[in-house]
Amino acid sequence: MPHHHRPISSSHPMCGALVLLLICAVANPAHAHTEAGVAGGLSSGFLHPMLGLDHLVAMVAVGLWGAQLGKPAIWLLPITFPMVMAAGGVMGLAGLPLPAIETGIALSALILGLMVLFSLRPPLEIAALLVGCFAVFHGHAHGTELPAAANPLAYGVGFVISTGLLHLVGIVLGTLTRWPAGTRAIRGLGGMIAALGVYFSAASLGWM
Amino acid sequence: MKPIPLVCLFLLALTCTKALAHETPIALLTISERQTGLFNVEWTYSSSTNQFPPTVVFPAHCEFDYPRLQCGEKNLYGTLALQQLGERYSAAVVQIDRIDQQPQTYTLTGANPDIALNPNGNLPITRIMASYLPLGFEHIMLGVDHLLFVLGLMWLVGNRWMLFKTITAFTVAHSMTLGAVTLGWLGVPEKPVNAAIALSIAIVAVEVLKFKRGEPCVSARMPWAIAFGFGLLHGFGFAGALTGIGLPEANLPAALLFFNVGVELGQLSFVLIVLALLWSHRSLQSHFPRWMETTAIYAVGSIGCFWFLTRLDMLLSPI
Amino acid sequence: MKRWLLLFCLLTPQWAHAHLVSTRFGEYYAGLLHPVITLSHLIPWLALALVAGLQNTASARTALPLFPLAVLAGAALGSTLPAQQWIAVINLISFLVLGGLVLAARPLPPRFFIALVMATGLSHGYANGMPELFGQGLVLYLAGVTCAAYLLVSILTAASHQLITQRSWGIIAVRAGGSWIAAIGFLYLAFTLFVTGAAGS
Secondary structure, X not given: OHHHOHHHOOOOHHHHHHHHHHHHHOOOOOOOXXXXXXXXXXXXXXXXXXXXXXXXXXXXXXXXXXXXXXXXHHHHHHHHHHHHHHHHHHHHHHOOOOOOHHHHHHHHHHHHHHHXXXXXXXXXXXXXXXXXXXXXXXXXXXXXXXXXXXXXXXXHHHXXXXXXXXXHHHHXXXXXXXXXXXXXXXXXXXXXHHHHXXXXXXXXXXXX | OOOHHHHHHHHHHHHHHHOOOOOOOEEEEEEEEEEOOEEEEEEEEOOOOOOXXXXXXXXXXXXXXXXXXXXXXXXXXXXXXXXXXXXXXXXXXXXXXXXXXXOEEEEEEOOOOEEEEOOOOOOOHHHHHHHHHHHHHHHHHHOHHHHHHXXXXXXXXOOHHHHHHHHHHXXXXXXHHHHHHHOOOOOOOHHHHHHHHHHHHHHHHHHHHHHHHXXXXXXXXXXXXXXXXXXXXXXXXHHHHHHHHOOOHHHHHHHHXXXXXXXXXXXXXXXXXXXXXXXXXXXXXXXXXXXXXXXXXXXXXHHHHHHHHHHHHHHHOOO | OHHHHHHHHHHOHHHHHHHOOXXXXXXXXHHHHHHHHOHHHHHHHHHHHHHHHHOOHHHHHHHHHHHHHHHHHHHHHHHHOOOOHXXXXXXXXXXXXHHHHHHHOOOOOHHHHHHHHHHHHHHHHHHOOOOOOOHHHHHHHHHHHHHHHHHHHHHHHHHXXXXXXXXXXXXXXXXXXXXXXXXXXXXXXXXXXXXXXXXXX
């Protein structure tokens, strides 16, 4: 097989090894194979971010905060989040351990909730870093679950769609900030998310 | 109406080979009651590839030793399933002859490979829907002659409102004759109908050609009239297919309804896909050269003529 | 006797001929549905349509005839030649490349775009090949796959092109879509490398 990898090989030895590994990994590519377990993989992937309340509130908080921050954060967020999340997912798949994942996700819910509550506007880099940390933890949790799915690709598609939809919910709710009453309501929502974050943090540390 | 040539080319590729396909691999399972609880089972099937019939799974309390089926006191009630449906045979007809009862016929498909047999013989409505809706959909999707006719109609109409009227006229007309034949009010010999259906495609192609050349033609002003007229004809064709599939006597109206709904859904999907393609090409300003469109119209007409001649030949030649 | 009559009705050749029904859903529809229900083809094809939508109108519409033709050529080759593992690798990488190009949202040089369309079509077409089929069945199957390529890419390209040019938020939505596709590609690649690869070796 190695003589077939010309189209994607590179002079770098590491790259060559990677390609070789990949070719071995895509073992026996039966022509026109039919994917199995697509429906199961899609639904379990779609439901995963919805069922974990800590994931859910943190993701809505990302959307809310993005809407509060306005341009350019509001459109940078849905574009960069998936890539950072994928990086976390790759770490999870590679088996690289990440310390205190549950606490990390809970803390991100707390911090993002607080940001929304106080409508804080740190520089864009700091905001991106905070959201990025959350994205890594979030992705890592999904990455470790992916291999167990009936169809990993369908699982990936499912959770991508549901994550995107949760962001959208946050952003759409965030448009309420155009009105004074809406602004207060959003900040209240941030407070609730922060409170849930406190609860999840305590629970993950075994204090409750 | 620019991407129609491309659609035609695909349909052409489909039809040219499809016209040669004679095989209808349908299997018939007959279960006749000899004495109470004891049945005789027999397969009748025909397949050019010598496929074995599907494996039958009888209710658990029945003992099956081909061709003898012993069900005892509980009789043949419960779930009967056919395995490998959809792989070897797309559909199978199960006919059950019980002592002192009318024979019952059930059509099983790959999507609905099992049937719940209960003493009163009536099928639940959801079950009929699950069987006959996909059959209707499948029939129109594989009925390239019907689709080509619809495509021809779409070529003739100028605007959305006219398209709506035309498609509705076609739908109403073929539903009328489909219902009338299935319920036994009308009887029409199948072969002349099929020849006429083929001819209808050729006629529409000629009308489209006239319309594109700017010649005066009635059909372009009133495409709904031509749709209605030939729609009556196509309904006879659908009816032939439906009776061929096998209809449960007790549930005839429901089966007819769902088969028809399936046909309409299939037709609607086809129309929507063609409209979506038209829109795509328009919005990307992608135009086909004039000769391509003319060729496509001629191709549709030629297919219609070819089918007409072969069907006429079948009509005239004695079997 | 009645049974034979019924069977005769079911099997009379003119019935089959008249309705052109071979009651099986047919190789044509098998070909049509295969890329549509196989996510590893559907997603990169969606990405390709988004890339096409990002080009100018003249460039975008070249994809409409080119992509189905490339898929047809690829599928014809894939149905006659033996399976190649590097094709699967290229298809896996096409997730990342196409997703990345959507994310970048830059118009490409027309020649590069055409080459991209052809390469994607050929390699995904190859993976859609069906060596078990021959003769009429194969022709029908190939027509189905080609039709699927034409339908998907023309409708999705036009939709994304309209979205990008007509709506102010269109470009953001498309870029977010590209980002998600690339993310799925990364995860799928990592899964193939670390999980399937580890299990295989």
